[in-house]
Amino acid sequence: KKIAVLKGDGIGPEVTDQALKVLKAVEKTFGHKFHYTEALVGAVAIDATGNPFPEETLKVCQSSDAILFGAIGHPKYDNDPKAKVRPEQGLLAMRKALGLFANIRPVNTYKILENASPLRADLVQNVDFVVFRELTGGIYFGTRGRSEDGNMAFDTCTYTRDEILRISKLAFESARQRKNHVTLVDKANVLASSRLWREVVKEYHAANFADVTLDFMFVDNAAMKIIQQPAFFDVVLTENMFGDIITDEASVITGSMGMLPSASVGSVVGLYEPIHGSYPEGAGLNIANPNGAILSAALLLETSFGMVAEAKAIRAAVEKAMEDGILTIDIRREKPNSTTEVGDYVAN
Amino acid sequence: KKIAVLKGDGIGPEVTDQALKVLKAVEKTFGHKFHYTEALVGAVAIDATGNPFPEETLKVCQSSDAILFGAIGHPKYDNDPKAKVRPEQGLLAMRKALGLFANIRPVNTYKILENASPLRADLVQNVDFVVFRELTGGIYFGTRGRSEDGNMAFDTCTYTRDEILRISKLAFESARQRKNHVTLVDKANVLASSRLWREVVKEYHAANFADVTLDFMFVDNAAMKIIQQPAFFDVVLTENMFGDIITDEASVITGSMGMLPSASVGSVVGLYEPIHGSYPEGAGLNIANPNGAILSAALLLETSFGMVAEAKAIRAAVEKAMEDGILTIDIRREKPNSTTEVGDYVAN
Ligand SMILES: CC(C)[C@H](C(=O)O)[C@@H](O)C(=O)O
Ligand SMILES: CC(C)[C@H](C(=O)O)[C@@H](O)C(=O)O
16 A cells, blocks of 8 residues: 655644654554655745645655645745745645545544633533535636736636535435534525535435435534534535635634544545644644644545554554543643654554 | 614514614713614515515615614525525625625623633633624625536626725724734635735735734634634724624624624715524514614714714613623523513613
């Protein structure tokens, strides 16, 4: 099995290194052999090649069975509206080139983290949902531009029936393995694209998944509900831009941002990454929580390689480490453990 | 002074009636004379005329000095992607026809409500910010449609320099009266329209408001920050769709959704409404919190009529009622007061 390793920027390399340690421990324990190939992405790729997602990196990804990804983004490319290349463009180019049409983000809480949540503890108990965010369509990839005089700018949000169907399939299938409840988040009272989503999802549901409960929620209501009653949700299905906002909002209510993995899947190869960003201020300090990256490796084994027992073992090790009090500074301010300490402990 | 009264749907009429009681008390106490003209909007207007924002209503608004608005929306027009008219279209038509380009939403907490917040009490202390949401541009009003075969739908988000400038002016002026801090929320790492926002706001700030602190935040980060550190914000400036999501999210962190007023202003006439929706399930039950509507009347007096003392008196009366324990069911589950009881108490 070949794994492409794209560590990226900021704390990306540090946390990915811990995930690699854990994968190597899995190889040893379960008798597997994984082949790792590193490639550049993000600001480091711009610095080295001028391109945030170089051709070479695409090739490595395409010839791999799965991709382990760190994080990208660097402040030197931020806040400059005229910057020609941005690390984020690499991310978008990568999603498109690899056909990663569905971003899947489980949101769940850990007992030990209940008091780390910004929400009242009673609200975060039993929070366990997963967001299916469409990742290669919508306003992220539509036509955009400026008028000649520079005084007007526009972006286009486009969706097709097929784009909606393929991710809906994944969401409904997931619901059947979970609590049988899908919530479509859209803005159908304003947007034509949302009305298409609602229409297509309704038809598809009636024809194929009538046993799953389906409800609809406007994105502004969803932004409230995630705070007021997060345990309401089971599977959330939504388009690209709303998904961007909703998944980030959802991630912080758990108080365990540093713990959350994600998968981006499509027809070719799956990509796995912690949901936290590149956190450039923390880079090189050996303080970042590596569990998001480690749990992303578990998701990779399970989803792309079908290695369920191996994934389970990683999750158990992460929980054990937490119970044993091996915690980074985002979780315990006093005498925190370092990134590498957590990585070593989980790997062992 | 002429006030157009658009009560709308659901609980709109009930809460607006309490605001009217309070305005009448102000007339008496301060020796003013206001003239009220009612007009239809929303589902009730569709039922009566087929149009959610009838010509007649537009005329009433245009010939008034301010508009007091209830709420609109009715479930019988929801979830039907093929519905020809929707109450919400009336809202959008109204905003456009009246040139209401800026929606202004103060978000603040009440001591007595700290435990009603879904956030931990320590996080909501000192929350006091105001969101300036652009209201007549962006993806709400761009070209949209369906392909002929029905398989594709699109929406367009457009912004011009002038649209950005006029609301920026209001936001920066407000910051000077507050804590001198503006945060522009956008998605400049993806959207051309956001890059125009960032460029225009930067230039305008440097030329005219260099004394105000200006920072930039991606909308996904803002969705997190509002939960993790809401006291960070002073003035938030943002485009239409992001503003829709962000303002609703912000409103629930206070635990006082039913208490929050809003203003929509433009060049002609200001419109004032509670931020809660039409809450159709609660209609006719005399249980809704009328304070959002009452405080909207205060905002109306202050902003459109320059009646600062009158507005202050209303706010003091609302706080007094709360201190005296006159509270609707959203705030006190046991032995709550009714909508009319709160209205009467505040008016007295
Ligand atoms: C960096 C940015 C372009 C990206 C997005 O908006 O998709 C990020 O926020 C994410 O969610 O992966
Ligand atoms: C009803 C809807 C069209 C409206 C909007 O999205 O603007 C509402 O959510 C609001 O915020 O006033």
